[in-house]
Amino acid sequence: MQNNGLKRTIIKSPDLWLSDGNIIVRALTGKSEILYRVHKSVLSMHSNFFEATFGEQGSDSALDTGSDHFEGVPILDMPGDDANDIRQFLMALYIPQFSPKHREIGWDDSQFDFPGQYAGTLRLSTKYIVPDLRKMIVQKFHARWPCLLEQWDLEEGDLASLQEANTDSWPSKFDIYPDPARTIRLAVDHDIPEVLPVAFYDLARLFEHYDSTGTARSADLGLLTADDLRRLARGRGALRREFASMIENPFRCSVPPNCAREVEVADLEEDPWAWACKAGLLRWWKSAFVDRFFDASADPVAWLAQAIKDSDMLFVEVCPECGVYMKDLICRRREQLWLDLPTFFDVTVSPEWGLDNHPYY
Numbered sequence: 001m002q003n004n005g006l007k008r009t010i011i012k013s014p015d016l017w018l019s020d021g022n023i024i025v026r027a028l029t030g031k032s033e034i035l036y037r038v039h040k041s042v043l044s045m046h047s048n049f050f051e052a053t054f055g056e057q058g059s060d061s062a063l064d065t066g067s068d069h070f071e072g073v074p075i076l077d078m079p080g081d082d083a084n085d086i087r088q089f090l091m092a093l094y095i096p097q098f099s100p101k102h103r104e105i106g107w108d109d110s111q112f113d114f115p116g117q118y119a120g121t122l123r124l125s126t127k128y129i130v131p132d133l134r135k136m137i138v139q140k141f142h143a144r145w146p147c148l149l150e151q152w153d154l155e156e157g158d159l160a161s162l163q164e165a166n167t168d169s170w171p172s173k174f175d176i177y178p179d180p181a182r183t184i185r186l187a188v189d190h191d192i193p194e195v196l197p198v199a200f201y202d203l204a205r206l207f208e209h210y211d212s213t214g215t216a217r218s219a220d221l222g223l224l225t226a227d228d229l230r231r232l233a234r235g236r237g238a239l240r241r242e243f244a245s246m247i248e249n250p251f252r253c254s255v256p257p258n259c260a261r262e263v264e265v266a267d268l269e270e271d272p273w274a275w276a277c278k279a280g281l282l283r284w285w286k287s288a289f290v291d292r293f294f295d296a297s298a299d300p301v302a303w304l305a306q307a308i309k310d311s312d313m314l315f316v317e318v319c320p321e322c323g324v325y326m327k328d329l330i331c332r333r334r335e336q337l338w339l340d341l342p343t344f345f346d347v348t349v350s351p352e353w354g355l356d357n358h359p360y361y
């Protein structure tokens with residue numbers, strides 16, 4: 001094939017050149033044409049698009065008679081598709097271990113390129129309607145950006161352990177985290193809206209975490225559109241506003257606890273809604289949140305999780321009923337904040353988002 005007068009070099013794919021293949025998929029780069037010798041039956045089995053293209057098995061389709069041939073085998077061009085995407089897509093169809101590798105990460109692996117390593121497969125499995133392959137990749141996105149808070153906590157715990165275990169300089173300990181900006185780009189382009197609220201949350205908090213050497217995670221913001229950036233700015237603002245309001249009014253819309261201690265009359269004169277442990281609870285709340293608002297608001301979901309653990313210290317100062325009450329209150333506030341993420345970041349999601357009955361659980 002000519003390229004503005006220059007002849008491209010023909011390369012038989014070292015990965016997929018199957019001697020009994022009856023179709024050659026041709027991928028074009030600037031200087032070369034890469035040929036994959038594969039099977040019509042395998043492509044047709046996965047995709048109605050290819051089935052229609054090849055026609056009935058055994059019959060001479062227009063492709064067999066009308067297209068270019070190489071070594072007697074018809075060639076299928078995929079115009080407009082990137083050569084890397086085609087390779088990724090065909091490898092994923094033929095070699096099962098090619099795709100799932102990122103789930104078995106160790107501390108010496110980088111996940112920064114996830115989900116970029118699935119971009120080509122996702123793009124072409126969507127374009128050529130290969131539902132099983134697309135679903136497999138969408139599940140990988142859901143695994144890292146789950147809409148269930150418990151699942152997010154597990155993922156975050158795993159990544160934190162890996163980060164701690166990595167004392168080497170390479171890969172950077174931040175590289176184990178995938179790039180949320182690339183996730184957002186792919187999820188918007190390929191209709192995976194359910195992962196967006198969490199990917200946006202991750203991106204919103206990303207630039208607030210620095211380690212002792214002053215390094216931080218990075219994200220390829222150049223991939224984002226003006227609308228993505230609008231959602232990011234809007235969501236970050238809404239999240240902060242809601243979190244600040246939660247901190248200002250810890251007992252908002254909450255029935256007071258069944259405090260086991262007797263309230264002082266003097267306290268009641270000052271605050272008719274007082275109960276015996278209220279002042280102790282407010283002191284703890286101030287030290288956990290109000291005095292540390294800057295750190296807390298950088299990643300409120302994580303901060304609230306830590307506060308739930310730290311609330312055990314409360315039991316020294318307040319009665320058991322009030323300690324349980326406060327712990328439960330923080331859990332509920334945290335869950336609500338999580339469930340509000342789609343609203344903050346202006347993403348339309350299914351009614352099951354954040355719930356156990358979501359189709360991905």
Ligand SMILES: [Zn+2]
Nearest residue numbers: 259277319322
């Ligand atoms: Zn009490």
